Amino acid sequence: MKLQLTVDRVLILVLCIAAWQFCSMQWGLHWFSSPLKTTNRTIELLGNGDLLYHTAYTAKAALYGFLVGGIPGLLLPFALRRSPVVNAILDPYLAAGYGVPKLALAPLFVLWFGIDLEPKVALVASLVSFLVFFSTMAGVQAVNGQYVNMARVAGASERDIARHIVWPGAIPYAFAGFRIAAPYSIGGAVVGELISSNRGLGYMIQAGATDFDTTTVFVSLFTLTIIVVIINWLVANLERWLLRWRPRTGAGASWVPGA
Amino acid sequence: MTALAKTLPGRRSHARVWIPVGRIVLAIAFFALWEFGSYTMGREWLPTPEATAARIWKLATSGQLARDTLVTFSEATLGMIIGASLGSALPFVLRLSPRLMKALEPFLSAAFGVPKLALAPLFILWLGIGMPTKVVFVASIVFFLMFYNGMAGVLSVDPRLVAMARVAGAKEWIISREIVWNTTMPFLFSGLKIGLPRALSGAVVGEFIAADAGLGWYINNSRSLNDITGVMAGVVVVTILVILVNAALQRTQARKLAWRPVARDMVV
Amino acid sequence: MNATATPTLEVRGLSKRFPPRSGQAEAPWILADLSFAVAQNELLTMVGPSGAGKTTLLNIICQVDAATGGEVQFEGQTMRLGNGTLNPGWDCRFGYVTQDDNLLPWRTLIDNVTFPLRVQGKLNDQTMARVTELMKTVNLVGFERYYPHELSGGMRKRASLIRTLAYDPPIILMDEPFGAVDAQTRTQLQQDLLRLWNLGRKTIIFVTHDIGEAIALGDRVLVLSRSPAKVVAEHRINIKRPRDLSNVYKLEGFGDMYETVRKELL
Numbered sequence: 001m002k003l004q005l006t007v008d009r010v011l012i013l014v015l016c017i018a019a020w021q022f023c024s025m026q027w028g029l030h031w032f033s034s035p036l037k038t039t040n041r042t043i044e045l046l047g048n049g050d051l052l053y054h055t056a057y058t059a060k061a062a063l064y065g066f067l068v069g070g071i072p073g074l075l076l077p078f079a080l081r082r083s084p085v086v087n088a089i090l091d092p093y094l095a096a097g098y099g100v101p102k103l104a105l106a107p108l109f110v111l112w113f114g115i116d117l118e119p120k121v122a123l124v125a126s127l128v129s130f131l132v133f134f135s136t137m138a139g140v141q142a143v144n145g146q147y148v149n150m151a152r153v154a155g156a157s158e159r160d161i162a163r164h165i166v167w168p169g170a171i172p173y174a175f176a177g178f179r180i181a182a183p184y185s186i187g188g189a190v191v192g193e194l195i196s197s198n199r200g201l202g203y204m205i206q207a208g209a210t211d212f213d214t215t216t217v218f219v220s221l222f223t224l225t226i227i228v229v230i231i232n233w234l235v236a237n238l239e240r241w242l243l244r245w246r247p248r249t250g251a252g253a254s255w256v257p258g259a
Numbered sequence: 260m261t262a263l264a265k266t267l268p269g270r271r272s273h274a275r276v277w278i279p280v281g282r283i284v285l286a287i288a289f290f291a292l293w294e295f296g297s298y299t300m301g302r303e304w305l306p307t308p309e310a311t312a313a314r315i316w317k318l319a320t321s322g323q324l325a326r327d328t329l330v331t332f333s334e335a336t337l338g339m340i341i342g343a344s345l346g347s348a349l350p351f352v353l354r355l356s357p358r359l360m361k362a363l364e365p366f367l368s369a370a371f372g373v374p375k376l377a378l379a380p381l382f383i384l385w386l387g388i389g390m391p392t393k394v395v396f397v398a399s400i401v402f403f404l405m406f407y408n409g410m411a412g413v414l415s416v417d418p419r420l421v422a423m424a425r426v427a428g429a430k431e432w433i434i435s436r437e438i439v440w441n442t443t444m445p446f447l448f449s450g451l452k453i454g455l456p457r458a459l460s461g462a463v464v465g466e467f468i469a470a471d472a473g474l475g476w477y478i479n480n481s482r483s484l485n486d487i488t489g490v491m492a493g494v495v496v497v498t499i500l501v502i503l504v505n506a507a508l509q510r511t512q513a514r515k516l517a518w519r520p521v522a523r524d525m526v527v
Numbered sequence: 528m529n530a531t532a533t534p535t536l537e538v539r540g541l542s543k544r545f546p547p548r549s550g551q552a553e554a555p556w557i558l559a560d561l562s563f564a565v566a567q568n569e570l571l572t573m574v575g576p577s578g579a580g581k582t583t584l585l586n587i588i589c590q591v592d593a594a595t596g597g598e599v600q601f602e603g604q605t606m607r608l609g610n611g612t613l614n615p616g617w618d619c620r621f622g623y624v625t626q627d628d629n630l631l632p633w634r635t636l637i638d639n640v641t642f643p644l645r646v647q648g649k650l651n652d653q654t655m656a657r658v659t660e661l662m663k664t665v666n667l668v669g670f671e672r673y674y675p676h677e678l679s680g681g682m683r684k685r686a687s688l689i690r691t692l693a694y695d696p697p698i699i700l701m702d703e704p705f706g707a708v709d710a711q712t713r714t715q716l717q718q719d720l721l722r723l724w725n726l727g728r729k730t731i732i733f734v735t736h737d738i739g740e741a742i743a744l745g746d747r748v749l750v751l752s753r754s755p756a757k758v759v760a761e762h763r764i765n766i767k768r769p770r771d772l773s774n775v776y777k778l779e780g781f782g783d784m785y786e787t788v789r790k791e792l793l
Contacts, residue, residue, distance in 0.1 A: 008359075009366075089278055089281035099456065099505050100498045101457075101460030101501055103376075104494060104497050110482060111490060183373075184374075186372075188374075194379065194468055202377065205377055206468075210380075212384065214381075220377075221381070224377055225369050231372070419625065422629075424642075426589060426591065427616065427643035427694070428616060428619040438631070441631070
């Protein structure tokens with residue numbers, strides 16, 4: 001069974017590469033590059049350190065942005081939980097803020113912060129913060145009232161309740177937010193670089209496209225894909241480890257795409 | 260008053276009065292802060308609310324606002340139609356071959372994570388900076404969104420209902436139409452609701468990279484001219500547009516889903 | 528069983544096991560060499576402990592699942608299971624009332640009840656009249672336009688029951704259909720079943736883990752063993768019909784039969 005699956009997947013991969021080669025031969029290296037050229041260029045760029053340099057830049061922007069946006073987004077719901085009135089006051093503004101397309105703010109950030117790391121971090125942070133906030137908020141609001149009552153009867157303080165009941169209960173929801181936010185942070189960093197940058201994978205894509213250097217564009221795209229796959233894998237495993245106590249739900253619950 | 264406000268326990272009369280008051284105070288504080296920031300940090304860095312409003316007014320009266328909005332909207336709508344039709348249809352087809360679905364899983368998972376905007380320069384290379392590029396770009400965003408939602412719906416089909424229908428004599432086509440479609444529909448609706456605002460912002464962002472018209476083009480063009488007021492004006496217009504679209508979609512959702520026990524939003 | 532009448536359904540040497548899990552060398556047998564026969568228009572009840580594989584057995588008979596070995600013969604047609612494609616419902620000759628009501632949540636009650644008829648292209652004035660008659664018998668008149676989530680558990684069960692009866696299949700399988708409702712509703716539903724069965728006799732195989740229910744309803748009771756299931760005993764119920772379900776438990780012989788079956792289930 002497993003063998004068939006692996007064979008199927010290898011088959012699909014081979015088909016894709018073959019199709020690529022076909023397009024390349026049919027319409028010219030100019031438009032499509034080729035599997036061979038791209039592989040060679042990848043090795044070349046890995047060798048001279050360029051690929052790693054640019055990848056690290058993008059990854060750095062994504063990571064900083066993720067932390068700067070994710071941590072407040074994670075903690076705020078717990079603070080707001082203490083004061084339902086403040087929560088209600090902020091509610092429509094936060095919802096409106098969520099509706100604002102953050103990527104559209106990219107030029108604004110560039111004007112404000114320059115073309116180095118800062119605007120990308122700002123962009124990613126703005127994206128991630130809302131995602132993580134709303135996911136965690138849903139978790140905090142979904143806390144089982146009966147557990148809270150039980151804890152109160154048993155003598156727990158508000159602090160205890162927050163730590164032992166609300167927090168573990170909200171973590172699965174928070175992670176759902178992380179799972180979506182992780183690829184978004186890479187995406188945000190790349191968008192920032194596409195608009196204005198002289199470093200990073202997004203820069204490589206943009207520069208390559210401007211120079212009609214399709215090969216570099218493909219190399220960067222594939223590197224990007226691999227990074228995203230790795231990040232998704234990391235987050236999924238972290239979640240699985242942290243949430244060992246959860247019973248598995250049935251149906252087809254195995255889709256982890258980042259949308 | 261939002262639903263959230265209504266759920267507040269006890270101390271009712273106090274809390275309920277404070278909430279709208281608090282919101283108004285917050286709004287005023289926001290504008291005051293904006294104004295203050297503009298004065299302290301300089302108009303070239305942060306235009307005043309009045310300057311921004313004046314620019315929007317100027318754009319509206321000159322007709323440029325209407326032109327650019329139309330361009331962006333057309334790109335979004337066209338891309339949405341293409342992306343949504345393909346993205347919604349594919350799960351129904353894939354469903355017929357579980358083997359193919361399993362095999363494709365990691366590839367689709369990887370494809371999902373790639374920021375579609377990273378593909379934009381490639382599209383520009385292939386298609387130029389005209390409308391087709393943005394449409395393809397928006398379509399790619401919407402396609403993945405609807406495909407993900409469609410798959411979630413198709414995978415959630417209750418096999419017992421399918422078995423029941425088979426025993427009752429239903430052929431495969433009827434099972435698809437009756438059971439798979441009805442189970443998947445709420446997921447697709449949810450996807451469309453998220454999809455339209457995303458299509459709009461996608462069109463705007465696509466225009467940052469490649470365009471000569473549209474709201475996104477205006478924003479980025481202003482940036483390259485260091486025209487902060489223009490940038491601000493553009494951003495405000497886009498924000499208002501997206502919020503309006505969101506609000507409009509929020510209202511149209513409830514009707515078709517009356518059969519569901521709780522009209523809960525599928526957070527997909 | 529009447530030796531001269533040919534049984535309408537015969538199960539011979541049925542066995543079933545699922546594919547082994549990872550790490551298992553071999554999966555356990557759920558059914559092992561199970562055989563029995565049903566006469567036409569007989570109400571056969573089967574009693575077995577929970578988890579004995581009763582649902583699996585019915586799934587196989589109905590061709591919703593495939594057997595690992597053995598065969599099922601119905602009205603002269605033999606289905607040798609384990610190879611070949613399945614024909615769920617045997618071209619609509621079998622009805623199957625499952626444990627879960629399996630009503631389509633997005634359809635109204637009346638649409639659900641007429642679903643098989645519509646799908647088989649048999650919905651017309653005549654069949655519609657039959658449906659109305661059935662609705663009256665189980666007291667569902669007036670609720671036609673309601674959605675399943677707006678109905679009580681008992682009402683959904685009734686709907687599921689008459690959905691199958693509406694298209695009049697010659698043989699009906701029932702899998703603990705009244706298990707998930709409260710005791711009073713259950714007695715009511717049992718009464719409804721007997722009344723409906725009286726209106727038009729058909730062959731019914733009724734599976735339950737409730738000994739009392741099996742004896743009260745059936746013409747014959749089969750006792751199944753624990754997994755791997757096989758038939759360990761068979762009893763003819765000699766209580767005259769029509770049976771009054773509120774009093775049947777007090778009848779002579781009921782208590783003894785109950786005890787006998789209970790011991791056989793241990």
